[in-house]
Amino acid sequence: MKKVLCSLFGHHFTISKRVTSHINEYACVHCGKQVTTDVSGNLSLLTPELREINNTLEYIYQKKHTVGAHQQQVA
C-alpha cells in the first residue's frame, strides 16, 4: 500500500492546479490526497466547497489578468 509511505514520511504534494498567484491545488503523488491553499495560507483538505471557491477565484483571477490588463479603467 502506497499510503503507508505517507503515514511514514508524510504526503508528497505536487501542484495539480494553479488557481491564483497565491493559491494552488495540490495532489499527493503517492495516495492522491488533494489539498488546497485556503484564504489564510494554510493547506486544507480540498473539499467540494473549496474546489468551488477555487473555481470562482480562478475565474476572477484570469478575467482580471487577461482582460483589460493594459487598459485604463474607464468609468
Ligand SMILES: [Zn+2]
Ligand atoms: Zn499521500
